[in-house]
Amino acid sequence: MDEKRDTRFLLTRRAVLETATATAGLCAALPQVALGAGPVDAETVSAPVTVELQINGQPRVLNLDPRTTLLDALREHLALTGTKKGCDHGQCGACTVLLDGRRINSCLTLAAMHDGQPITTVEGLADGEILHPMQAAFVAHDGFQCGYCTAGQICSAVGMLDESRLGMPSYVTENLALARTDLTEAEIRERMSGNICRCAAYPNIVAAIRQAAGDPA
Amino acid sequence: MKAFAYDRASSAVHAAAASARPGAKLIAGGTNLLDLMKLQVETPTELIDINRLPLDKIEDTADGGLRIGATVRNSDLAADRRVRERYGVLSRALLAGASAQLRNRATTGGNLLQRTRCSYFYDVTKPCNKRNPGSGCAALDGFNRMHAVLGASDQCIAANPSDMAVALRVLDANVETVNAEGEVRFIPIAEFHRLPGRTPEIDTMLKAGEIITAVTLPPPPPGVQIYRKVRDRASYAFALVSVAAVVDLSVGGIRSARLAFGGLAAKPWRVPHAEERLVGASAEAKTFDAVATAVLDGARGYGSNDFKIPLTRRTLRAVLMQAARI
Numbered sequence: 001m002d003e004k005r006d007t008r009f010l011l012t013r014r015a016v017l018e019t020a021t022a023t024a025g026l027c028a029a030l031p032q033v034a035l036g037a038g039p040v041d042a043e044t045v046s047a048p049v050t051v052e053l054q055i056n057g058q059p060r061v062l063n064l065d066p067r068t069t070l071l072d073a074l075r076e077h078l079a080l081t082g083t084k085k086g087c088d089h090g091q092c093g094a095c096t097v098l099l100d101g102r103r104i105n106s107c108l109t110l111a112a113m114h115d116g117q118p119i120t121t122v123e124g125l126a127d128g129e130i131l132h133p134m135q136a137a138f139v140a141h142d143g144f145q146c147g148y149c150t151a152g153q154i155c156s157a158v159g160m161l162d163e164s165r166l167g168m169p170s171y172v173t174e175n176l177a178l179a180r181t182d183l184t185e186a187e188i189r190e191r192m193s194g195n196i197c198r199c200a201a202y203p204n205i206v207a208a209i210r211q212a213a214g215d216p217a
Numbered sequence: 218m219k220a221f222a223y224d225r226a227s228s229a230v231h232a233a234a235a236s237a238r239p240g241a242k243l244i245a246g247g248t249n250l251l252d253l254m255k256l257q258v259e260t261p262t263e264l265i266d267i268n269r270l271p272l273d274k275i276e277d278t279a280d281g282g283l284r285i286g287a288t289v290r291n292s293d294l295a296a297d298r299r300v301r302e303r304y305g306v307l308s309r310a311l312l313a314g315a316s317a318q319l320r321n322r323a324t325t326g327g328n329l330l331q332r333t334r335c336s337y338f339y340d341v342t343k344p345c346n347k348r349n350p351g352s353g354c355a356a357l358d359g360f361n362r363m364h365a366v367l368g369a370s371d372q373c374i375a376a377n378p379s380d381m382a383v384a385l386r387v388l389d390a391n392v393e394t395v396n397a398e399g400e401v402r403f404i405p406i407a408e409f410h411r412l413p414g415r416t417p418e419i420d421t422m423l424k425a426g427e428i429i430t431a432v433t434l435p436p437p438p439p440g441v442q443i444y445r446k447v448r449d450r451a452s453y454a455f456a457l458v459s460v461a462a463v464v465d466l467s468v469g470g471i472r473s474a475r476l477a478f479g480g481l482a483a484k485p486w487r488v489p490h491a492e493e494r495l496v497g498a499s500a501e502a503k504t505f506d507a508v509a510t511a512v513l514d515g516a517r518g519y520g521s522n523d524f525k526i527p528l529t530r531r532t533l534r535a536v537l538m539q540a541a542r543i
Contacts, residue, residue, distance in 0.1 A: 046222065046223075047223075049223050066222070066223035067218045067220065067221070088255065089255065090248055090252060090316075090318070093318060099321075102321045103317060103318050104322050105319065105322070108248045108251050108252060108319070108322065109246075109247055109251070109322060110247065110264075113247070159317075159318075159321075160317065163317065168292065168295075171452065173312075176302070176305050176308055176309075177301060190451075190452050191317055193452035193453040194319065195316075
């Protein structure tokens, strides 16, 4: 095989996903045409909604089926595949993004509910080529194995540090009256319990967060 | 997910009127509703978004209590200075529930309206009287480790999963509602959730077209406030048993005590005559065991959840010993 010729056919993962999305969209449109206005079809019509999301500082206007979760809007409509779909039921945290600076599960909210609101995904954390301190800390401490949960872990950890700086308590905070709580290992583990790592890279994730906590973002 | 029309409410009264339409549901945090919609346990044809209504304030009330708006997020309520200083049991209960991401979205009103986590309720291929009235209850002879041991019926043994509601119960909160006519009413938290009886599909006393606008707290009762939750892992799991307690001790003994329990029934469980046994009593193990016996009067296990009865007894004893610093 000619290696030079082969490279012309190399596709990025993103381009493959975009093609797949377009194809899936075409397939989804077909049954409606085929079924016509039968009773099943009448039940399944959703009037589309127009939503402007402020994604990583950029306004993005989307015309969406109202069923579209924020997660699917990011991945399937904006090709921002850094945010991962794990369980799709709010149990694993892989889909964590920052809504107006606060961490949420993007799988359990509708894109239509966030018209005009700022959303930060893992793609929006770095400053050009300079990694966000939390990203750099995860690299430095090897805070992952397979990497599937990592975007969610990092977004969650960034949101968690802000919550901590604002003095928000956790379940393991001994004295609720204190305005600030030290981010001990127990505090970090409790505050990060919404992010599951199936590879169990937890010791290194905690070490990365401890480093970033002492390193102003 | 079944298709639905999406709309934003312009006022609480508008939302109440819209919610009365067949197939309509309100959405705020959505952390429970969207989960159930993905599984087609819930199939609303219309969603009314109330997130932009001005229901997100925590205000002092004239009587020295608090009024918590229906869309105040669980994380904001738990972190509120007044709640942390005066209603610590509520802050603790909120922080014991779900994950930080979920608490950042989940609301006060939504928490009260969350459905049971019974696995048969979640599985549309299984009989469930709560999801599909008349179809039967697969939990009675099934995997019922998480289920109720008090107040259940032969139609349904589901347990209420809320931690927040247990704290509200011990604090004697009221649920403020409005209907399509603009009429406001206050439902005592003791009456808000229903036991299953023969109609397990109805979780609460809310009427059609009536929506939650706030939860009000009376001034905090005297005494130390404790929330203790026992679960399968250290964080991010529903309660097997939880105890919310407010205990006022004097040198001579116990002046007053309030106890509410989670994980035991379709509503937060409270037994006034059990609490009365503590008044004037000395803080000792014998007293605590008698109280536990009174709390668990009528308790019944269904096989896999039999352990909840002794677990409740031991958890209550631990909480009362903590309160009495024994």
